[in-house]
């Protein structure tokens with residue numbers, strides 16, 4: 001129950017952040033590939049498998065290669081998205 005309340009609060013906050021980012025002109029990019037096979041949970045996020053190379057953060061887009069999630073998406077010091085960013089599809093639409 002407690003867990004549910006926390007993730008709801010995070011979801012609401014992420015929606016607000018998303019609207020703010022769009023208003024500021026930094027649009028979340030569209031997802032150019034199918035996502036049905038990638039099931040995101042609190043414990044694991046398969047998107048990070050391909051978009052989690054932190055050594056490529058901020059690098060220019062290379063055609064055909066996944067870009068790295070920007071610094072603000074990460075839980076500090078961990079290879080895990082922060083609770084605001086874990087539900088990728090809240091902001092990135094396919």
Ligand code: HEC
Pocket residue numbers: 029030031032033035038046047048049050051061062063064065066067068088089092
């Ligand atoms: C198996 C590897 C893989 C997984 C897993 C994956 N992606 Fe991607 N993603 C890619 C590749 C490769 C591209 C670039 C495609 C291109 O340039 O044509 C891409 C592109 C993107 C882009 C556009 C920005 C960019 O990197 O070019 C977004 C946004 C994105 N993916 C989001 C997601 C989300 C959200 C998930 C999880 C639901 C996810 N991806 C899972 C490989 C992956």
Ligand code: HEC
Pocket residue numbers: 014015017018021022026027028029045047048051066067068069070072073081084085086087088089090091092
């Ligand atoms: C709260 C909204 C939000 C959520 C949730 C979110 N993102 Fe993003 N994302 C953005 C915004 C806005 C940008 C572009 C601005 C920036 O660089 O921060 C971005 C940029 C990116 C980029 C760089 C590609 C580009 O076009 O600049 C990748 C890759 C990416 N996100 C992947 C993900 C993945 C994977 C997840 C889930 C683990 C995720 N995002 C969750 C808002 C979000």
